[in-house]
Amino acid sequence: MTRISNAFSKPALVCFVTAGDGDTAANLDALIEGGADVIELGMPFTDPMADGPAIQEANLRALAKRTTTADIFALAAQFRLRHPDVPLILMGYANPMIRRGPEWFADECAKAGVDGVICVDIPPEEDQALGPALRAKGVAPIRLATPTTDAKRLPQVLEGSDGFVYYVSVAGITGKQQAATASIEDAVAKLKASTDLPIAVGFGVRTPEQASAIAKVADGVVVGSALVELVGKHGANAPSALKELTSALANAVHSAR
Amino acid sequence: MNKPSPNSFRTQPDERGHFGDYGGRYVAETLMPLILDLEKEYRAAQADPAYKAEFDDLLEHYVGRPSPLYHAERLTEAVGGAQIWFKRDELNHTGAHKINNCIGQILLAIRMGKTRIIAETGAGQHGVATATVCARFGLPCVIYMGATDVARQQPNVFRMKLLGAEVVPVTSGGATLKDAMNEGLRDWVANVHDTFYIIGTAAGPHPYPEMVRDFQSVIGTEARAQMLDRTGRLPDLLVACIGGGSNALGLFHPFLDDADVKMLGVEAAGHGLDGDEHAASLTGGAPGVLHGNKTYLLQDEDGQITDGHSISAGLDYPGIGPEHAWLKESGRVDYTSVTDDEALEGFQLLCRTEGIIPALEPSHAIAAVAKVAKEMPDDAIILANLCGRGDKDIFTVAEALGVDI
Ligand SMILES: Cc1ncc(COP(=O)(O)O)c(C=O)c1O
Numbered sequence: 287m288t289r290i291s292n293a294f295s296k297p298a299l300v301c302f303v304t305a306g307d308g309d310t311a312a313n314l315d316a317l318i319e320g321g322a323d324v325i326e327l328g329m330p331f332t333d334p335m336a337d338g339p340a341i342q343e344a345n346l347r348a349l350a351k352r353t354t355t356a357d358i359f360a361l362a363a364q365f366r367l368r369h370p371d372v373p374l375i376l377m378g379y380a381n382p383m384i385r386r387g388p389e390w391f392a393d394e395c396a397k398a399g400v401d402g403v404i405c406v407d408i409p410p411e412e413d414q415a416l417g418p419a420l421r422a423k424g425v426a427p428i429r430l431a432t433p434t435t436d437a438k439r440l441p442q443v444l445e446g447s448d449g450f451v452y453y454v455s456v457a458g459i460t461g462k463q464q465a466a467t468a469s470i471e472d473a474v475a476k477l478k479a480s481t482d483l484p485i486a487v488g489f490g491v492r493t494p495e496q497a498s499a500i501a502k503v504a505d506g507v508v509v510g511s512a513l514v515e516l517v518g519k520h521g522a523n524a525p526s527a528l529k530e531l532t533s534a535l536a537n538a539v540h541s542a543r
Numbered sequence: 544m545n546k547p548s549p550n551s552f553r554t555q556p557d558e559r560g561h562f563g564d565y566g567g568r569y570v571a572e573t574l575m576p577l578i579l580d581l582e583k584e585y586r587a588a589q590a591d592p593a594y595k596a597e598f599d600d601l602l603e604h605y606v607g608r609p610s611p612l613y614h615a616e617r618l619t620e621a622v623g624g625a626q627i628w629f630k631r632d633e634l635n636h637t638g639a640h641k642i643n644n645c646i647g648q649i650l651l652a653i654r655m656g657k658t659r660i661i662a663e664t665g666a667g668q669h670g671v672a673t674a675t676v677c678a679r680f681g682l683p684c685v686i687y688m689g690a691t692d693v694a695r696q697q698p699n700v701f702r703m704k705l706l707g708a709e710v711v712p713v714t715s716g717g718a719t720l721k722d723a724m725n726e727g728l729r730d731w732v733a734n735v736h737d738t739f740y741i742i743g744t745a746a747g748p749h750p751y752p753e754m755v756r757d758f759q760s761v762i763g764t765e766a767r768a769q770m771l772d773r774t775g776r777l778p779d780l781l782v783a784c785i786g787g788g789s790n791a792l793g794l795f796h797p798f799l800d801d802a803d804v805k806m807l808g809v810e811a812a813g814h815g816l817d818g819d820e821h822a823a824s825l826t827g828g829a830p831g832v833l834h835g836n837k838t839y840l841l842q843d844e845d846g847q848i849t850d851g852h853s854i855s856a857g858l859d860y861p862g863i864g865p866e867h868a869w870l871k872e873s874g875r876v877d878y879t880s881v882t883d884d885e886a887l888e889g890f891q892l893l894c895r896t897e898g899i900i901p902a903l904e905p906s907h908a909i910a911a912v913a914k915v916a917k918e919m920p921d922d923a924i925i926l927a928n929l930c931g932r933g934d935k936d937i938f939t940v941a942e943a944l945g946v947d948i
Contacts, residue, residue: 332849336729409571
């Protein structure tokens with residue numbers, strides 16, 4: 287987990303792609319070459335309820351290629367060998383994570399060198415479904431905070447959260463909407479007052495300009511759909527396009543402050 | 544270790560919305576504050592006599608309740624064995640039990656000041672019922688429906704449009720009910736400030752399974768009183784079909800503590816449980832998390848959800864309400880399944896013996912009744928839920944029987 291805190295010692299670019307979509311290993315390497323500081327690897331699911339069309343389609347493409355949970359852990363383990371210092375986070379939905387039992391999943395994460403897990407549909411209320419198993423293996427359960435998370439609820443979200451806090455800047459699904467920078471700044475300030483964990487902000491971030499504005503106020507910027515769309519458009523040839531967008535984003539994030 | 548059997552089967556869920564291991568609130572953080580708020584509002588409504596009075600009044604004068612309890616004598620004679628009785632919820636306004644729940648939820652939406660209604664639908668019955676109450680209360684309404692279902696349930700699509708609803712065909716995934724529910728949830732997260740999501744079955748995050756069950760319990764409450772009134776006794780066996788499980792819970796729940804009343808839930812076996820083309824989550828699935836609750840699901844070994852299949856669009860949901868998962872494990876209710884072909888036979892049997900054209904969903908219950916009645920003595924009583932009428936299904940049935948209309 288020190289990998290995560292090291293990565294957030296300066297403004298960090300967090301990049302999301304879906305496992306099994308395109309040449310995933312090459313895509314991940316391209317993100318690193320472009321300057322990504324943290325990798326979020328999406329676990330494809332048949333029913334990605336919180337995702338917009340771009341990531342939904344990436345899920346379907348990955349599943350159409352019969353990407354299995356074993357394939358995802360193999361990708362993770364190989365990534366860890368190639369990039370020993372870059373934090374790797376798995377992001378996805380509860381059912382594939384708990385299918386063989388939370389202990390099995392946590393164990394596989396630890397073995398593959400996964401640093402943290404973001405499970406979209408396990409709120410603090412259902413933490414027992416996965417949280418204790420992850421903590422027992424030293425894998426960070428990373429929670430989401432949203433514009434609907436009010437002050438009363440926030441402590442419950444932060445309690446048992448680890449690694450970083452993912453602030454979802456819009457109430458909605460992943461994809462095209464953008465949040466106003468002022469509201470993000472305000473929300474990040476409130477989070478910072480309640481936790482020492484780094485705050486990464488995502489949902490709707492597509493351009494270096496947006497990334498730069500967010501990096502001025504938050505510890506990290508998450509970009510997902512914009513990258514996933516490139517994989518959708520270029521397929522196996524996505525790495526060069528990914529590297530190009532990532533380096534523009536990384537420059538913007540790293541020079542923001 | 545022997546778990547002490549609970550004193551009552553009617554006290555679920557617990558305060559966290561869990562039915563034993565099942566149920567709960569497995570939703571994205573964006574939705575969490577909303578469903579907590581919904582629960583609070585539902586508790587307040589439950590405690591408000593005016594809310595209950597308005598619900599009862601609409602059920603009586605708008606829906607047409609109480610629905611009759613009917614002794615199907617010719618069917619009984621044709622099958623041989625136990626007496627077969629039906630709760631006639633197909634006579635409700637809009638032709639199915641779905642409207643009971645929609646009345647309860649729209650009254651709650653109005654209490655909460657919501658101005659826009661969304662819903663998912665499979666067969667289109669819940670969509671029609673939702674569009675109906677939205678027209679009745681003058682609220683705009685968006686219905687998400689899998690593109691596959693739009694194609695096979697055209698009459699209901701047209702009904703919804705006549706009622707003023709916008710029907711959005713969903714093309715993601717397998718383009719059926721579960722995908723429509725995903726799209727409903729996506730709409731809801733993006734429009735939480737003004738939108739109320741009327742879920743159509745006893746599934747989804749807490750408090751939906753409890754709330755939908757409560758609204759549908761009017762079925763069992765009426766039937767219990769009617770049966771006592773007509774025969775001086777309780778039935779020996781209750782039978783109902785299960786998609787997500789709302790009509791079954793509505794019938795079963797008021798009887799759960801009547802220890803001598805047995806219950807049988809009937810899932811859709813499609814082309815048979817030995818293959819992949821069925822929708823029997825309890826009898827052919829495994830526990831998992833989908834659409835906000837933990838329950839039995841059709842899924843592969845990696846937890847990917849598989850598409851259900853049934854001749855009945857209202858039954859091919861790959862999950863089941865969490866209370867059924869708990870009732871199965873507690874042993875209180877038995878579950879079985881019926882194939883497409885058996886359901887078609889049940890459908891025709893009821894048409895010809897009783898002059899009632901049932902929906903394909905309760906045709907599954909009828910087929911199961913025909914099987915078990917034979918094994919029971921003449922003085923035994925079976926009560927089945929006739930939860931929908933078959934007008935919407937005549938094209939599907941014609942096709943299955945190889946008839947051009
Ligand atoms: C007539 C009828 N019965 C049953 C169902 C299945 O739902 P449930 O199991 O919630 O009763 C449907 C769903 O569309 C229906 O239209």
